[in-house]
Amino acid sequence: MAYRVGVVGAAGYAGAELVRLLLAHPDFELTAITSNADVNVKLADVYPAFAGETDLVFTAHDDPVLESLDAVFLAVPHTAAMGMVPGLLSHGVSVFDLSADYRLDDPDVYEAWYATPHTSPDLLKTRAFGLPELYAEDLASARAQHVAGEPALIACAGCYPTATSLAAAPALRMGWCRAQSLIVVDAISGVTGAGKGCTSRTHFCSADESVEAYGVCKHRHTPEIEQILGARDRVIFTPHLAPLKRGLLSTVTLQLDEGAHALSTEDAVRAYEEFYATSPLVKVLPAGAMPSTSSVVGTCSCQIGLAVDKRTGVLVAMAAIDNLCKGAAGQAVQCANIVFGLDERRGLPLVGMPV
Ligand SMILES: NC(=O)C1=CN([C@@H]2O[C@H](COP(=O)(O)OP(=O)(O)OC[C@H]3O[C@@H](n4cnc5c(N)ncnc54)[C@H](OP(=O)(O)O)[C@@H]3O)[C@@H](O)[C@H]2O)C=CC1
Numbered sequence: 001m002a003y004r005v006g007v008v009g010a011a012g013y014a015g016a017e018l019v020r021l022l023l024a025h026p027d028f029e030l031t032a033i034t035s036n037a038d039v040n041v042k043l044a045d046v047y048p049a050f051a052g053e054t055d056l057v058f059t060a061h062d063d064p065v066l067e068s069l070d071a072v073f074l075a076v077p078h079t080a081a082m083g084m085v086p087g088l089l090s091h092g093v094s095v096f097d098l099s100a101d102y103r104l105d106d107p108d109v110y111e112a113w114y115a116t117p118h119t120s121p122d123l124l125k126t127r128a129f130g131l132p133e134l135y136a137e138d139l140a141s142a143r144a145q146h147v148a149g150e151p152a153l154i155a156c157a158g159c160y161p162t163a164t165s166l167a168a169a170p171a172l173r174m175g176w177c178r179a180q181s182l183i184v185v186d187a188i189s190g191v192t193g194a195g196k197g198c199t200s201r202t203h204f205c206s207a208d209e210s211v212e213a214y215g216v217c218k219h220r221h222t223p224e225i226e227q228i229l230g231a232r233d234r235v236i237f238t239p240h241l242a243p244l245k246r247g248l249l250s251t252v253t254l255q256l257d258e259g260a261h262a263l264s265t266e267d268a269v270r271a272y273e274e275f276y277a278t279s280p281l282v283k284v285l286p287a288g289a290m291p292s293t294s295s296v297v298g299t300c301s302c303q304i305g306l307a308v309d310k311r312t313g314v315l316v317a318m319a320a321i322d323n324l325c326k327g328a329a330g331q332a333v334q335c336a337n338i339v340f341g342l343d344e345r346r347g348l349p350l351v352g353m354p355v
């Protein structure tokens, strides 16, 4: 039996990626796609990549059919999502929210970073955090809710927090890092990370042939990364925009504790391989190999590379993902697979284009 699902915000970049994945998924029947800007327009007229594959037509974001579905994926901006989630849940629809609205545990932290009061803070206590490799228990609870006939709310992790945390969390959880030390994150994203709308920063003439830092010391993903890593006020996060369509590389520098100074790169690789032994979407590369965005673009895989610098006593942990896939749509489908009792890889592309 196929589960009936919908995508709200399907004309946006993350929404269109959801459509790509869901149309190819054997267990989900994509029943509704919404866009207010393109209502009554055929999907293939907006994204010619879908020509000949589907006759789906956009309906409005408040299409009542959404309330009858098994699950809805929300690919709308933060603040818009929290206007929709309580209503969908009240109709028994599970929600996979790609926005930041339900990611932060503390509504005051949300208000401080998003300049908007949270309108359904109670849901923050029961939502699952959608980063399966690091929040298996949350996803198991969401699965149990589904089995019990209750709708689940999954707050899918952000793109930068996903790559950064997959790179850094094992070292922190295994106790390798010096207590209270700073965690330095330099990350690079392709321009689709900024969504479909064009700004002076993302305009071709600004973004092409240039790499620039932005949001320095004030990016809204900082508290999300700190929450996942359990490192409040210790993350220095510097995102950069690069002239790529898709792809995100996060390079994290972690100060090793004296007890971990004997660690070699090979030891670190072995320990990370063990940490991710039951996480099929994460590929830990051998010592000396470097993750690259080109290897993961179009896939839901995350490649991790590691290097220990004995001279300075740091671990450099790097993770490459496709911001639209493992960083957004693919991770949402991975979470849905788990909630609906399917193999977490079901329907997800895992091997990129070799060249
Ligand atoms: N792009 C990325 O790499 C990632 C994105 N995300 C998150 O996914 C969500 C979508 O991002 P992205 O696809 O990049 O954004 P886009 O700007 O490309 O698309 C946004 C979509 O949201 C809809 N929308 C805009 N405003 C509203 C509103 N007020 N109420 C309801 N719907 C609205 C638009 O609908 P319409 O068609 O009517 O204009 C559009 O379809 C965001 O929350 C983003 O933070 C998460 C991780 C990575």
Ligand SMILES: CC(=O)N[C@@H](CCC(=O)OP(=O)(O)O)C(=O)O
Residues within 6 Å of the ligand: 098, 099, 100, 157, 158, 159, 160, 189, 190, 191, 192, 193, 194, 195, 215, 239, 241
């Ligand atoms: C390149 C670029 O501009 N990226 C976006 C982040 C991507 C995103 O969609 O944010 P969420 O993961 O929180 O949804 C930014 O820096 O705001």
